[in-house]
Every structure is written in structure tokens, then in C-alpha cells.
Amino acid sequence: MKELSKKLSTLLGPKGWVSPENCLPWQRDWLDQNGEVPLGVARITSTDEATEVLRLCCAEKVAIVPQGGNTGLVGAGVLGKPNGVIISLSRMNVISSPDYSGGTITVEAGVILESLHQSLKGTGLMFPMHLGSEGSAQIGGLIATNAGGSHAFRYGMMQDLVLGLEVVLADGTVWNGMRSVQKDNAGYQLRKLFCGSEGTLGIVTRAILKLSPEPKQHFTALLAVSDASGLVKLAARLRAEGGEFLTAMEFFSNVGLDIALTNIPELVFPLQSRTAFYLIVEASSGSTKVPLDVILAEVIDWGMSEGIIIDSALAMSSTQRAAFWRLREEQPEGQRQLGVQLKHDISVPPEQLVDFLNRANDECNKILKGVRINPFGHLGDGNVHYNLSPPIGQLDFFGLDSEFAIKLGRLATIMGGSFAAEHGIGRTKTFLADILRDPVERNMMMRIKKSLDDSNQLNPDVLVSS
Amino acid sequence: MKELSKKLSTLLGPKGWVSPENCLPWQRDWLDQNGEVPLGVARITSTDEATEVLRLCCAEKVAIVPQGGNTGLVGAGVLGKPNGVIISLSRMNVISSPDYSGGTITVEAGVILESLHQSLKGTGLMFPMHLGSEGSAQIGGLIATNAGGSHAFRYGMMQDLVLGLEVVLADGTVWNGMRSVQKDNAGYQLRKLFCGSEGTLGIVTRAILKLSPEPKQHFTALLAVSDASGLVKLAARLRAEGGEFLTAMEFFSNVGLDIALTNIPELVFPLQSRTAFYLIVEASSGSTKVPLDVILAEVIDWGMSEGIIIDSALAMSSTQRAAFWRLREEQPEGQRQLGVQLKHDISVPPEQLVDFLNRANDECNKILKGVRINPFGHLGDGNVHYNLSPPIGQLDFFGLDSEFAIKLGRLATIMGGSFAAEHGIGRTKTFLADILRDPVERNMMMRIKKSLDDSNQLNPDVLVSS
Numbered sequence: 005m006k007e008l009s010k011k012l013s014t015l016l017g018p019k020g021w022v023s024p025e026n027c028l029p030w031q032r033d034w035l036d037q038n039g040e041v042p043l044g045v046a047r048i049t050s051t052d053e054a055t056e057v058l059r060l061c062c063a064e065k066v067a068i069v070p071q072g073g074n075t076g077l078v079g080a081g082v083l084g085k086p087n088g089v090i091i092s093l094s095r096m097n098v099i100s101s102p103d104y105s106g107g108t109i110t111v112e113a114g115v116i117l118e119s120l121h122q123s124l125k126g127t128g129l130m131f132p133m134h135l136g137s138e139g140s141a142q143i144g145g146l147i148a149t150n151a152g153g154s155h156a157f158r159y160g161m162m163q164d165l166v167l168g169l170e171v172v173l174a175d176g177t178v179w180n181g182m183r184s185v186q187k188d189n190a191g192y193q194l195r196k197l198f199c200g201s202e203g204t205l206g207i208v209t210r211a212i213l214k215l216s217p218e219p220k221q222h223f224t225a226l227l228a229v230s231d232a233s234g235l236v237k238l239a240a241r242l243r244a245e246g247g248e249f250l251t252a253m254e255f256f257s258n259v260g261l262d263i264a265l266t267n268i269p270e271l272v273f274p275l276q277s278r279t280a281f282y283l284i285v286e287a288s289s290g291s292t293k294v295p296l297d298v299i300l301a302e303v304i305d306w307g308m309s310e311g312i313i314i315d316s317a318l319a320m321s322s323t324q325r326a327a328f329w330r331l332r333e334e335q336p337e338g339q340r341q342l343g344v345q346l347k348h349d350i351s352v353p354p355e356q357l358v359d360f361l362n363r364a365n366d367e368c369n370k371i372l373k374g375v376r377i378n379p380f381g382h383l384g385d386g387n388v389h390y391n392l393s394p395p396i397g398q399l400d401f402f403g404l405d406s407e408f409a410i411k412l413g414r415l416a417t418i419m420g421g422s423f424a425a426e427h428g429i430g431r432t433k434t435f436l437a438d439i440l441r442d443p444v445e446r447n448m449m450m451r452i453k454k455s456l457d458d459s460n461q462l463n464p465d466v467l468v469s470s
Numbered sequence: 471m472k473e474l475s476k477k478l479s480t481l482l483g484p485k486g487w488v489s490p491e492n493c494l495p496w497q498r499d500w501l502d503q504n505g506e507v508p509l510g511v512a513r514i515t516s517t518d519e520a521t522e523v524l525r526l527c528c529a530e531k532v533a534i535v536p537q538g539g540n541t542g543l544v545g546a547g548v549l550g551k552p553n554g555v556i557i558s559l560s561r562m563n564v565i566s567s568p569d570y571s572g573g574t575i576t577v578e579a580g581v582i583l584e585s586l587h588q589s590l591k592g593t594g595l596m597f598p599m600h601l602g603s604e605g606s607a608q609i610g611g612l613i614a615t616n617a618g619g620s621h622a623f624r625y626g627m628m629q630d631l632v633l634g635l636e637v638v639l640a641d642g643t644v645w646n647g648m649r650s651v652q653k654d655n656a657g658y659q660l661r662k663l664f665c666g667s668e669g670t671l672g673i674v675t676r677a678i679l680k681l682s683p684e685p686k687q688h689f690t691a692l693l694a695v696s697d698a699s700g701l702v703k704l705a706a707r708l709r710a711e712g713g714e715f716l717t718a719m720e721f722f723s724n725v726g727l728d729i730a731l732t733n734i735p736e737l738v739f740p741l742q743s744r745t746a747f748y749l750i751v752e753a754s755s756g757s758t759k760v761p762l763d764v765i766l767a768e769v770i771d772w773g774m775s776e777g778i779i780i781d782s783a784l785a786m787s788s789t790q791r792a793a794f795w796r797l798r799e800e801q802p803e804g805q806r807q808l809g810v811q812l813k814h815d816i817s818v819p820p821e822q823l824v825d826f827l828n829r830a831n832d833e834c835n836k837i838l839k840g841v842r843i844n845p846f847g848h849l850g851d852g853n854v855h856y857n858l859s860p861p862i863g864q865l866d867f868f869g870l871d872s873e874f875a876i877k878l879g880r881l882a883t884i885m886g887g888s889f890a891a892e893h894g895i896g897r898t899k900t901f902l903a904d905i906l907r908d909p910v911e912r913n914m915m916m917r918i919k920k921s922l923d924d925s926n927q928l929n930p931d932v933l934v935s936s
Binding site: 152201429 | 569570571572573574594615616618622623626627629630634639643644645646647648649650651652653654655656657658659660662663665666667678683685686702706709710711712713714715755756757759760761764765817818819820821822848851852853886887888889890891892893894895903906907908910911912914915917918920921922933934
């Protein structure tokens with residue numbers, strides 16, 4: 005071990021090798037729930053260094069955990085057992101200039117999503133992925149977790165936005181899949197397989213991403229909605245009338261609003277009415293000739309006349325638009341500040357949302373009376389972050405964590421949905437996957453894992469437990 | 471062998487088991503270039519029958535080739551060696567009623583694409599995949615080949631449209647991945663891996679597909695374009711101004727137009743001018759309030775004033791629209807009727823199309839002077855079907871087939887594109903893949919193949935040669 009540490013230190017230099025006593029910024033995850041002490045952190049600056057680190061660790065059978073912005077919620081970017089090596093990609097952060105006519109861009113894995121957004125400002129192009137953690141989340145991590153976010157139902161998840169990849173495999177071999185085309189059927193879709201593989205099959209070092217034309221106009225409204233059933237009816241109407249412009253339909257609850265307003269004092273809620281749910285509707289178009297305001301106003305008028313929409317505000321400036329979005333995006337932070345919580349990352353077919361919420365609320369109240377239920381998320385693709393805080397005045401969940409997770413996950417599964425919609429399985433949900441996942445599926449995953457990482461070197465016990 | 475044939479005949483009955491002497495409709499591929507005599511064709515009607523057939527064949531180490539509509543162009547749906555079993559999915563053709571609010575539909579693998587289109591008429595929903603062979607191509611085959619077609623650059627390829635899958639694995643085990651949500655990160659993206667796996671990892675029996683709202687208006691124009699460089703400039707302008715409405719940009723050449731008009735007498739060409747290239751531009755919107763005609767007319771006016779567009783016609787009816795499309799879609803049939811041909815299924819980053827065409831034309835003329843070059847395809851995603859007919863008066867390519875394929879494939883590869891854009895590798899392009907594909911990539915594919923089909927039972931020597 006000492007020998008390996010010395011070799012890595014020599015290879016990477018003082019900036020590149022962080023010894024255990026200085027590891028804290030990388031050791032624990034964002035929720036401070038996971039992360040054992042590593043042998044060290046390898047802050048690589050090149051693909052070649054990744055190869056060398058993997059070869060050295062491989063020879064010593066030391067586990068390797070790749071880490072991006074460390075914003076994951078399932079413990080996949082930190083160690084499950086002490087003495088593995090964390091490979092941090094954050095120093096590989098070069099953004100090439102975009103290919104304008106092709107609409108693509110080449111980036112290194114450590115590029116922060118927000119930096120990518122910034123770098124594209126004024127180019128007429130954009131990378132259409134948005135999520136709460138975009139100020140820290142890195143491209144490599146977003147690929148490894150197949151991130152979704154709030155615009156996924158229009159633009160797709162990470163797997164839909166990755167054209168080319170460079171990946172260092174377990175034995176240090178480099179796969180150069182840096183192609184720039186959507187249509188590439190020259191064999192298995194390896195680029196898709198790495199999306200969502202949570203660092204268990206290889207370490208993504210570079211990517212070619214698909215860009216979209218920057219919209220020339222936006223329409224953003226914040227709506228107070230009667231109830232869950234109103235949300236679903238409104239979403240159906242928006243899909244039918246909002247056509248190809250609809251970019252986001254993000255909801256949060258009155259419970260979540262209260263939590264956020266209490267814990268994040270600078271938040272401002274601009275509506276007069278308080279209702280069960282709130283919806284941010286955003287539409288955008290690449291043409292200035294589309295009467296977005298007319299099209300959306302008609303749907304809002306319809307919602308008002310049906311008693312579905314109780315109150316509404318339209319964003320009149322980009323500042324106001326950002327303020328609306330913050331109400332939704334600070335939901336996780338608000339709840340984190342409240343204290344202990346249970347996160348459940350569910351998806352159900354969108355039309356089953358009401359049924360899911362009703363049944364889930366019943367189940368949760370049966371398990372623990374008075375538990376505070378805070379569902380928020382992405383109405384467009386049925387992705388609910390169904391989070392729980394303990395009943396008022398209580399400080400924990402009395403060891404009922406797994407019972408909640410299993411009940412809610414099973415409910416999603418029987419509805420044709422997923423118990424791990426966009427956060428992944430990581431370390432913390434393999435027990436859940438073992439219970440809820442078809443054994444055939446689990447077996448296929450184990451076989452694929454083994455085929456590319458025979459000695460179980462890369463992120464062991466993540467995604468599928470051995 | 472006789473024993474197996476008897477068992478399969480008993481299992482499947484007289485309609486379900488076709489003996490070799492009656493196999494002709496399944497034995498040869500569409501181009502009549504591939505297909506050895508099978509032991510028989512298993513025309514299964516259920517997933518259970520697929521399981522039984524696989525178990526029986528597995529026990530006897532008999533190769534299995536799944537077949538859909540048999541419209542593939544790379545020999546993946548027919549036998550490479552005699553005495554394997556073809557599993558035809560065409561009798562598994564049940565279409566469930568769509569899930570309206572969720573925008574999904576469950577289909578069996580043998581459903582013909584056109585039947586699916588028909589079944590959705592009047593529902594307000596559509597399945598957004600279109601290609602020339604849609605009257606015969608089946609969903610299972612479209613999944614196995616990760617089909618693209620003419621609308622892929624807006625709506626995606628098959629991998630972007632498949633939410634859930636049921637697959638029978640090599641040993642007869644059934645993987646039930648029939649989920650209905652876009653966001654499902656509960657492990658590796660197996661549903662994506664099967665898209666484009668060409669029947670080598672399992673046999674797709676059912677799928678849940680993502681539908682889109684049926685557009686409420688279309689705009690279709692046929693344009694005569696000065697040259698390749700004009701095509702690319704026009705495409706860039708259309709992307710920038712046509713925004714999210716742009717549905718197809720399909721091009722064909724004057725060479726191809728002549729071939730099609732000569733060989734398919736009922737085709738009508740409505741323009742006065744003949745130019746090097748023609749482009750079908752289609753835009754569509756889910757809202758009636760978008761002034762598609764104004765938006766597109768402005769781009770066409772710009773093209774005219776720049777001397778890029780020489781002549782144009784707008785479709786004034788759905789009949790006219792269909793007539794425009796036929797000019798493009800009959801390109802393969804026209805050339806097939808002309809006689810022997812070489813097909814190359816290339817993709818390059820769209821902005822490199824001119825460079826590709828120039829260099830490819832030079833290369834081809836060096837290899838065989840006077841060779842007739844007929845490029846057509848999908849301008850939106852840079853997918854060129856770069857097809858060759860022999861010089862006028864000559865009947866073959868003098869054994870130069872591989873030389874053409876290697877030169878053109880290499881050109882695409884060094885430009886960041888693909889030598890197998892949407893037709894796949896199949897049997898006929900594994901030699902090309904072995905030359906052009908990174909050995910690391912080939913090795914990964916072999917390992918994945920082995921992990922799910924250890925005894926190499928499913929479509930052996932397809933996609934990656936053993």
C-alpha cells in the first residue's frame with residue numbers, strides 16, 4: 005500500500021496526489037452520508053495519467069472510484085471500503101470551441117456543467133441540460149449517472165446528448181470512441197452503455213456532446229395548481245397544445261415551498277394564493293415568429309376556467325425567470341437544511357402520477373404517522389423526487405428507512421416505472437435493486453460488468469453488488 | 471438435426487414450422503445477396519414459443535437467426551451457414567391500444583411499421599419513425615438494427631424511442647424490461663444495448679415505444695439546389711431559422727433522379743430545372759398557431775437570392791407531399807432495378823459533407839473511372855447513402871467492391887463519422903469493421919457478446935466475427 009502510494013505520488017506530483025489526511029473535500033459525499041478514507045486522491049490531468057493510475061492500482065488489486073463534482077446522491081463517487089483510490093477528474097476541464105455547423109462540442113470529463121453553459125453564451129448554441137447542481141456537477145459524472153434534469157423530456161437525458169466518448173477501461177486500455185455523429189451503428193452502442201454505468205465499466209475522460217440551437221425566446225410561468233389531479237390534466241393539455249416548444253414542467257408542493265422559504269431566507273414567493281402544488285411551465289422557441297405567449301396564455305386561461313389553475317405569474321425578465329426557477333431548484337437544499345431526510349427517486353408513467361401520490365401517501369402514513377411528504381420534480385417525464393422529513397418535532401425515522409424505500413420502489417415498479425429514475429443505484433440502492441429488480445436483469449448486469457472489469461476493480465459494489 | 475426438426479414441428483404445428491423446401495420467402499435477403507438454406511423457419515406466435523425454440527436449438531448447438539421484415543441490407547436476418555434455424559417474428563403482431571396521456575404504446579416485435587402508423591391514425595399520437603421500407607420493416611428488426619430513417623434528426627433513432635423491452639436470451643430466459651418511463655437509471659441501460667445488437671444478444675419479442683403528438687400542420691417543399699456546398703449552407707440556415715419544427719431534410723442527386731425516373735415510370739418530377747442536388751424540406755408543428763409557411767418561405771427566399779436554390783415547389787396537398795417523398799424514397803428501388811450496385815452507408819458531421827463528397831468522388835473515380843455515383847440521404851444528421859453503379863455499359867465492379875468500401879469507410883472514419891451509419895454491420899460488413907474499427911472497441915464488443923451468449927448461438931458472425 006505504502007509502495008503504491010509512493011508510486012502514485014511520484015507519477016502525479018504534489019498537486020496530483022492527495023494523501024489521506026488532506027482528503028476530506030473528496031472523501032465524503034454531498035449528503036455527508038457515505039465515504040471511507042481513501043489511500044489517496046489521484047487528481048489526474050490527462051488520459052495518459054488515468055491509464056497509469058489504473059495500471060498501478062490494477063497490479064495491486066486496489067479499488068478505484070472515479071469522482072466528478074461529487075454531487076451524487078447514492079454514494080457512487082466515494083469509497084464503500086477504506087484504502088481504495090479516488091480518481092478525481094476535476095483538473096481535466098478543457099472545453100474546445102464548438103463545432104458551429106455540426107452543433108457539437110468536445111469537452112474533458114471534469115468540465116463543470118455551468119462552465120459549459122457559460123462558454124456557449126453568445127454562440128447561438130447551447131447544451132440543453134439543466135439541474136439543481138449544475139454549478140458543481142461535472143460532465144463525466146453526468147455521463148456516468150446518465151443525468152436527466154428538468155429539460156430531459158424535451159432534449160433527452162445524458163445518453164441522448166453524448167455522441168462520442170473516450171473511456172479508460174479497467175486495465176488502463178483507452179477506448180477512443182470520439183465520433184461526432186448521431187448515426188453510428190457500427191456495432192453495440194457502447195457510448196450508451198457507459199451512460200449510467202456509474203464508473204463500474206470504465207472512466208470517462210473526454211466526450212463529444214450534441215448541442216442545440218439557443219432559443220430566441222422563452223415563456224416562463226409560475227402557476228398555483230389546485231391538486232395533483234389538476235397537475236396531470238394541465239400537463240396533458242400543455243403537451244397537446246404546447247407542441248414542440250414545451251421545455252419544462254417542474255412541480256413542487258406547498259410542503260416543500262414552506263420548507264424552502266423557512267430555510268432559505270432570500271427566496272421570494274410571488275403569488276398571492278397558496279395551493280397544494282405549484283408548477284413552473286417553460287416554453288422556448290428557436291424562432292421569434294412563434295406566438296409563444298398566445299399559445300401558452302390559452303392553456304392558462306383554460307386551466308383557470310376549469311378551476312385547475314388558481315393563480316399565476318408570468319416572468320417578465322430573466323431575473324424574474326431565474327427567481328421562479330430557484331423556488332424549484334432550492335427544494336433539495338431547503339430540505340437538506342431541515343435535517344435528516346429520506347430521498348426517493350421515483351418515476352411513473354406521467355398519467356399515473358395521481359394514483360402514485362395517493363397510494364404512496366397512504367403507505368407512508370401507515371409506516372409512520374405524520375411523516376412530512378415533500379414530492380417535487382419533473383412532471384413531463386413522471387419523475388418524482390418523493391422525499392420525506394420526520395414528523396414535526398421528531399429527529400429521525402426510527403430505522404424505518406428501508407421499509408419506506410421498498411414500499412415506494414415497489415409501487416413505482418408495478419406501475420411500469422422505476423425506483424431509480426435519475427439518481428442511479430450507486431452504493432446506497434443496491435439492496436433495493438436486489439429486492440425489486442428482476443433476477444434475470446441483475447444477472448445480465450453482473451455478466452456485463454464481469455465482461456469489462458473481470459477483477460472487479462472499478463467502483464466495486466456500485467450499481468450491482470457482487 | 472432430423473430429431474430437432476421433428477421436435478420443432480411438433481412444438482409449433484404446421485403453420486409454425488416451415489421446412490427447408492418451403493423456406494424461400496425467408497431464406498434470401500431483400501437484395502438477394504445472402505442467405506443459406508435453413509433447417510427450417512420457426513414462425514413463433516408467443517414469447518413462450520421463442521423460449522422453447524431457443525432451448526431446443528441451444529441443446530443441439532444450432533445457430534439461431536431472428537428475422538423481422540427481412541428488409542435489412544447487411545445480411546443480418548438470414549443465414550451465413552446452412553442448417554441454422556430462422557425465427558420469424560411476423561406472426562407476433564399485436565398492437566395494444568395506446569396509452570394516451572403517457573404517450574406510449576405496447577407492440578409485439580412482428581408489427582410492421584406501417585401498420586403501427588395506420589393504427590395510430592386519428593388518435594392525435596404518432597410513432598415518429600419513417601423509412602423507405604416501412605411497408606415491410608418490423609418493430610423487432612427496427613430495434614435490432616437501431617433504425618434511423620428520415621426523421622431521426624428530430625425524433626431520434628430507435629434507441630431513443632424504445633422505453634421498454636421484452637427479450638428472450640440465448641438460453642431461453644426471458645428478460646422482462648417492459649417499463650414505460652424515459653427516466654430509468656436502475657442499472658445499465660440494457661434497453662439501449664439491445665438497440666442495434668442485430669439479434670446477437672437476444673431476441674426482442676415485445677416493446678413499449680414512445681409516441682409523439684401528431685403534428686397539426688406540415689410544410690413540405692421540394693427544392694432544386696445548386697451544388698453540395700449549397701445543400702450544406704441551406705441546412706445550416708434551416709437549422710438556425712427553422713427551429714424546433716424542422717422534421718426532415720432529405721437529399722438526392724441528379725444522377726439518382728435520372729435512375730429513378732428511368733426505372734420507375736410512374737414517378738413524376740414537378741420542377742422545371744435540373745440541378746446537381748434536390749432537397750425535400752419538411753417542417754411540422756403541434757400547434758396551428760405557428761406560421762410555418764412564413765418561417766420557411768423566408769429561408770427559401772434567402773436561398774433563391776443567394777443562388778443556392780434554383781427552383782422550388784411547395785406541396786399543396788397530402789397527395790403532392792407523398793409524391794415529393796416518393797422521389798426520395800424510391801432511390802434505393804430505382805438503383806436496384808438498374809442492376810448490380812455497391813451500397814455504402816456513411817455518416818459524417820454534417821458540415822463536412824462537401825469535403826466528404828469531393829474526396830469520395832475523387833477516390834472512386836481513381837478506383838474505377840466513370841463509376842456512377844449516387845449519393846442520397848439525410849442531410850440533417852450527415853447520413854449519406856453513397857451508392858455506386860458501374861460505368862455506363864459495364865455490368866460489374868471487377869472485384870473492386872472491397873476497395874471502394876474500405877476507402878470510403880476510412881474517409882468517413884477519419885472525419886469523425888461512421889462507416890456503418892444506420893444499416894449496421896450484419897454479416898457483410900464485419901470484414902470492414904475488422905479493418906476500420908479500433909481493436910479495443912472490437913474486443914469490448916466480443917466480450918459483451920460472450921457475456922450474454924457464451925456459446926455463440928445467436929446470429930453467429932454477425933456484428934463482430936468470432
